[in-house]
Amino acid sequence: MTDVTPELACPIAPVVDIVFSRWTTPILWSLNEYGRQRFVELERRIDSITPKVLTQRLRQLERDGLVVRTYHREVPPRVEYEISPLGLTLAPLFANLADWAKTNLPAVDTHRATYDDSDRPRP
Numbered sequence: 001m002t003d004v005t006p007e008l009a010c011p012i013a014p015v016v017d018i019v020f021s022r023w024t025t026p027i028l029w030s031l032n033e034y035g036r037q038r039f040v041e042l043e044r045r046i047d048s049i050t051p052k053v054l055t056q057r058l059r060q061l062e063r064d065g066l067v068v069r070t071y072h073r074e075v076p077p078r079v080e081y082e083i084s085p086l087g088l089t090l091a092p093l094f095a096n097l098a099d100w101a102k103t104n105l106p107a108v109d110t111h112r113a114t115y116d117d118s119d120r121p122r123p
Contacts, residue, residue, distance in 0.1 A: 031087070
């Protein structure tokens with residue numbers, strides 16, 4: 001038996017790693033939905049994210065080419081973030097996932113409740 005890398009076993013695995021980490025999706029969603037924003041605006045829109053984590057994720061997204069950071073040499077300095085053209089290509093994916101969630105999450109909740117209420121042995 002040959003070992004198969006996750007990328008070959010599931011070609012979307014690298015995309016999932018990049019786009020669907022805990023905080024990446026809300027950051028990209030917010031930048032896509034509301035446009036260019038300052039750090040504090042993003043922090044307010046994304047409930048419970050810490051400044052440290054937001055900074056880390058924004059740096060990673062900039063490194064991946066999904067976010068553009070613009071530094072304005074003013075007093076005081078101003079930094080803005082916006083979704084890049086590459087990041088914008090994810091918009092249809094997010095729209096499809098939002099539609100799927102709206103249509104199917106009630107069924108998922110029903111299945112979970114049925115499963116949790118069953119007499120199934122617990123591990």
